[in-house]
Amino acid sequence: MTRNAATRDGYGQALLDLAGNEKVVVLEADLGKSTKSLHFRKAHPERTVSCGIGEQNMLLVGAGLASSGFIPFASTFAIFTERAFEQMRNGIARPNLAVHLCGSHGGTHTGTDGSSAQSIEDLAVFRTLPNVIVLHPSDDVSTRLLTMQLAETNAPSYMRTARNKTPVLYDDMDPSAIQIGKGIELMDGKDVAIIACGVLVSESLKAAEMLQKEGIHATVVDMHTLKPLDGKLIEALVQRCGALVTAEDHNVIGGLGSAVAEYLVSNIMAPLEMVGVKDRFGESGQADEMLDLMEISSEFIAKAAKRALSRK
């Protein structure tokens, strides 16, 4: 039986696991129940700072704490992290203060709240900031491990988590295989490589199974770290497969697809098909309905793989 879980739960668990480090503090902006920092708040109210509904203030409070030697973890919905973009830019990234920002409920997969809540640009905007690590894990196990690693890094970060449950991929995985900056190969095939992040990793695995029935063998990679990007792995994938697909619940402009494309044009050329939200806003719908409406579910990933193959 596959277990289903939401990545935001992995984040909440990691904060609890990190609580032994007295320097770890948690910042909230009235969404702790949703981002799952509430567990830390319950266990350690003295190290939890409620900032009310005030994301801009929250980020710079984090910067002040980081400059004083603390390790702040701040969270809100992915979409509302964007409201504090310039605080992140000038107050955190520029002085390179290790504030860890988590945006939950990312992407169109977040569902019926509708377009105002469906961030499709968060990965893009934070990827443009020097010094900032950008993560978008695919399951609760990897979210937990990556969050815990963040506490050890000396750089600011942005991590997107998802609201809704998806299949857990790493219950049986050796934890040392899950490292910031290293993509994870989940399936091995020589015809085409699908590089995905977040909720589209499990969709990509489904796509690979569909392709297998047609005799097409796909490699599937969980590229949970968008920045710094695992260029070595991309190079290996190009050499092995000769054609790539990226898949993300994010605008095709600026996200994982763009990151891979940027790498390819400067290093090693190969056909690339980018599966992502086609520069449009979402609407209210169930998570699975949204993936179909945005044309980013498994069948669209499989189709893109065939297009990439045909361009070899």
Next chain:
Amino acid sequence: MSKSVAELQEMARKCRVEIVKMVHRAQAGHPGGSLSEIDLITALYATRMRIRPQEPKWPDRDRFILSKGHASPGMYSILAEMGFIEHEDLKSYRVLGGICQGHVDMKWCPGVDFSAGSLGMGLSFGMGCAVAARLENSNRRAFVMLGDGEMQEGSIWEAAMAAAHHELGNLKVILDRNRIQNDDFCEEQMRMFDIPAKWKSFGWNVKEIDGHNMSEILEGLDFLEAEENCNGPSILIAHTIKGAGVSYMENNPSFHGAAPNDEQFHQAMIELGEVEA
């Protein structure tokens, strides 16, 4: 325009029934803040707003901006009562392709003038509408509904300062002071101390009312419209109960953004006088 207090109360009751039905059907959404605001919105729409439901884009209409856009079931229910949309449309709340999106959206639903969902944005937008009315020598007004948790956003205070600076007498705010936000009571999340004093010190005309007492609400709306209060922006601070009208939702932070189950739904319909016990 001339509706009795009893008629308004009945209208608000019907809206409450629709609010609970919408959230129950969708098994998602925000009942608490919809039920706290509904008496205020009902009185505003039924007795004050200069609108033409058959011509939702009439340029000289008063604007209503639901800045706390998650409380959309409340707004959709009154739009249906006023005839902007059909009661049947309420079934499209949070359904793919439906005009009743999770958060009110001017691109989707007739009668909605502001695409909300991100808190702290509606007052600035309302100020823009008020400035536009002034530039066009129109006597239309902009009414903005704010949440109390929402008031914690810094942008609210940028707008509050600017609106007073520009003496926008055609900008009128109603604050749904239900004392609860998403995670908890405001008192736990972020204390706001003397709210009327804050607005007064920003240069606003301020009045406090009981936001569930229909006669007081009408007096409050009189205050917003009074000639002597059109020298600058005005705010009605309405003390309300989050979840008002459904006992188990009242003053309960859990029903900020959660739907009732079937049993709770049935109980709500009894309490709202829709079905017999």
